[in-house]
């Protein structure tokens with residue numbers, strides 16, 4: 001690790017991201033196999049902040065950010081848009097799936113790209129137009145919306161001035177009660193959490209939903225970032241994607257969830273990995289997910305236990321899974337009922353490596 005990898009200037013970190021195999025090889029000794037499997041082109045761009053690259057000696061972390069040709073394999077049941085978001089897109093930046101809450105995709109840019117990204121079809125693509133006029137108008141004219149979830153891309157890669165303008169506009173809408181932001185910044189670029197950003201988020205009463213997947217991400221830097229946010233009075237929850245061979249053991253999840261609580265982050269969702277194209281090597285079975293979450297109940301602090309959910313493929317929303325009784329198997333799919341009583345299908349992992 002070079003000292004500059006921990007450079008505390010977040011803009012320096014963004015300008016010095018690792019974005020090619022050659023750059024990566026200078027920082028880290030990949031195995032022959034990893035190098036041979038590094039794809040020539042990727043749908044989802046490759047980028048890692050110098051800070052996050054200091055964690056690549058953890059094999060689990062490396063698998064989630066270093067691309068592999070396995071991600072070009074499309075498996076049965078996988079889709080480009082697994083959550084059916086495009087069918088619910090009401091303006092260039094808004095996805096309106098549930099009645100009283102709305103997803104506001106403010107940028108397609110991330111500092112570091114997760115290889116299992118559910119929005120790989122859009123993240124890191126074109127520069128997102130910065131004009132939110134139609135989206136603000138839509139929210140203004142839909143009084144049934146109470147909760148705005150700002151996501152992307154990673155919204156905390158916007159500048160303080162851009163965030164302030166956006167949040168000020170949203171806060172003038174009287175029917176908006178809650179504004180949340182989804183971000184992986186405290187894990188991948190903790191230096192972005194500056195005192196100025198903390199006071200801005202506090203001023204607009206923002207809740208943060210943070211993406212953490214592994215206890216190794218809870219470094220002194222990321223813990224400090226969470227502590228600064230928490231000390232500023234910002235509500236913090238976490239979302240963790242369940243990932244095969246990365247965090248799918250009781251011990252790893254226990255360590256992660258307790259670590260988050262110690263940093264004042266309440267584990268909120270454990271998400272079954274979405275069946276996006278090229279995700280079969282990341283997905284566990286739903287049976288395993290149920291087994292894992294049940295193994296935590298009673299064993300560890302209830303406060304440390306998130307809700308295990310499947311985001312229903314096709315746009316049914318998030319469905320909490322409590323037991324195997326809730327799911328039935330039909331052919332090569334699981335059948336799930338959502339909050340409206342409608343049935344959605346989640347693809348079972350292929351028994352053999354059937355590739356389509």
Ligand SMILES: *Cc1c(COP(=O)(O)O)cnc(C)c1O
Nearest residue numbers: 095096097098101102103149318
């Ligand atoms: C996850 C999500 C939300 C927020 O859901 P909560 O269960 O309230 O956290 C809102 N809109 C969309 C489209 C989502 O995917």
